[in-house]
Amino acid sequence: MNLKSRLVSIVWRGGILGVAWAIGAGMPVLAANANANANAPAAAPARAPAAAVSTAAPTAVAPAVPAAAPDPAATVGAAAPGTPVSDAPPGDFKTLDQEVQGMKKDVIDLNKDLFVLQEELLFPANTQVAVYVSMDVGSFFALDSVTLKIDNKEVKNYLYTAREAEALLKGGVQEIYLGNLKVGKHELVAFFTGKGPMERDYKRGATVNFDKGVGAKYLELKITDRVSKHQPEFKIKDWE
Amino acid sequence: MRKHLIVCGIALVGLLAGPLAGVSIAAAPTLVGKDAPDFVLKGTDGKNLRLSEYRGQVVLINFWARWAGDSRQEMPALDRINSTYNRAGLVVLGVSVDEDSRRAREFADAMKVKYPILLDTSPEVGRNYLLEKMPVTLLVDRSGVVRYSNVGFKRGDEHIYLDQIRELLRE
Numbered sequence: 001m002n003l004k005s006r007l008v009s010i011v012w013r014g015g016i017l018g019v020a021w022a023i024g025a026g027m028p029v030l031a032a033n034a035n036a037n038a039n040a041p042a043a044a045p046a047r048a049p050a051a052a053v054s055t056a057a058p059t060a061v062a063p064a065v066p067a068a069a070p071d072p073a074a075t076v077g078a079a080a081p082g083t084p085v086s087d088a089p090p091g092d093f094k095t096l097d098q099e100v101q102g103m104k105k106d107v108i109d110l111n112k113d114l115f116v117l118q119e120e121l122l123f124p125a126n127t128q129v130a131v132y133v134s135m136d137v138g139s140f141f142a143l144d145s146v147t148l149k150i151d152n153k154e155v156k157n158y159l160y161t162a163r164e165a166e167a168l169l170k171g172g173v174q175e176i177y178l179g180n181l182k183v184g185k186h187e188l189v190a191f192f193t194g195k196g197p198m199e200r201d202y203k204r205g206a207t208v209n210f211d212k213g214v215g216a217k218y219l220e221l222k223i224t225d226r227v228s229k230h231q232p233e234f235k236i237k238d239w240e
Numbered sequence: 241m242r243k244h245l246i247v248c249g250i251a252l253v254g255l256l257a258g259p260l261a262g263v264s265i266a267a268a269p270t271l272v273g274k275d276a277p278d279f280v281l282k283g284t285d286g287k288n289l290r291l292s293e294y295r296g297q298v299v300l301i302n303f304w305a306r307w308a309g310d311s312r313q314e315m316p317a318l319d320r321i322n323s324t325y326n327r328a329g330l331v332v333l334g335v336s337v338d339e340d341s342r343r344a345r346e347f348a349d350a351m352k353v354k355y356p357i358l359l360d361t362s363p364e365v366g367r368n369y370l371l372e373k374m375p376v377t378l379l380v381d382r383s384g385v386v387r388y389s390n391v392g393f394k395r396g397d398e399h400i401y402l403d404q405i406r407e408l409l410r411e
Contacts, residue, residue, distance in 0.1 A: 163293055
């Protein structure tokens with residue numbers, strides 16, 4: 001699951017949890033109001049905003065959620081000693097307790113996910129992958145376009161103007177792609193099109209399998225001349 | 241009975257005219273006053289051209305399509321403008337929005353224009369330029385801002401283009 005979908009998942013779960021808290025908090029309040037308990041109205045609003053915040057700003061929830069976690073028990077406890085709630089059978093309390101335990105578990109899970117997400121957001125460079133293009137000599141190849149595929153998905157198609165190709169021949173290095181990848185094994189395929197020897201249309205591909213570690217990854221697409229064969233050569237260099 | 245018919249007729253007219261009078265025809269979105277979105281496209285001669293490389297020159301971009309009859313009249317007029325004002329710093333770019341690049345190329349060859357014809361086979365550039373009708377002729381000033389947008393073409397419109405071009409070249 002990528003970062004975006006995880007964020008959506010967390011916000012979604014936070015929203016459900018918030019609604020659950022609001023409902024869970026609302027019920028005892030109603031019951032307490034019916035019994036003229038003065039503590040309950042004060043407890044309910046304090047909980048409701050915390051739930052609302054959790055849906056709107058996930059990063060801000062991290063400290064708020066654990067703080068809110070003990071509250072349901074307090075609410076139940078607060079409603080219970082003040083006035084006799086003899087109307088509710090003991091079985092309902094058991095169910096409520098189970099629900100509270102389930103919610104606590106959800107809060108812990110959510111907190112864990114938020115922590116991981118926060119780490120990823122704070123250190124995005126770790127997921128970075130940058131691809132550069134360079135040309136050496138280029139007597140046997142006039143570059144027209146480069147298409148990049150990472151893990152079989154096209155991420156870039158770049159058309160070169162005469163001026164850009166000339167700049168590469170003069171030693172320029174172009175950052176053609178900057179993106180994010182998860183840690184693990186990946187495959188980069190680069191297709192080069194242009195004019196080869198004798199002004200013939202030329203299309204070649206180069207592939208590299210690389211391991212994306214915890215640091216940023218730099219790859220260089222190198223176009224060089226193989227003088228012995230009078231052919232261009234395409235290499236992908238993996239900069240550690 | 242007749243009175244009733246008249247009243248009904250007036251009511252019907254009122255019913256139809258009321259909403260129409262209230263509806264304000266929304267102006268088509270335009271890029272005038274905004275930076276011209278950059279693009280790089282392959283020309284019919286096989287060369288790739290990037291708009292931003294012409295920064296510092298006045299650029300006339302003509303979006304055309306085979307199926308737009310006005311394009312057939314407009315392209316020769318633009319070719320004449322190009323041959324006159326090219327030396328003064330005007331760049332004319334024709335952009336075909338036809339999906340069939342082969343037929344667009346044939347059409348362009350038949351028109352025998354000397355300015356570069358670019359092929360936009362993907363709808364991306366057209367979408368960036370908010371194209372709704374064809375042809376569209378835009379004038380981009382030396383700093384890359386769209387200054388004029390002309391939709392459609394009829395005989396005599398080239399004089400309007402000339403006024404716009406002269407103004408931008410003088411800046």
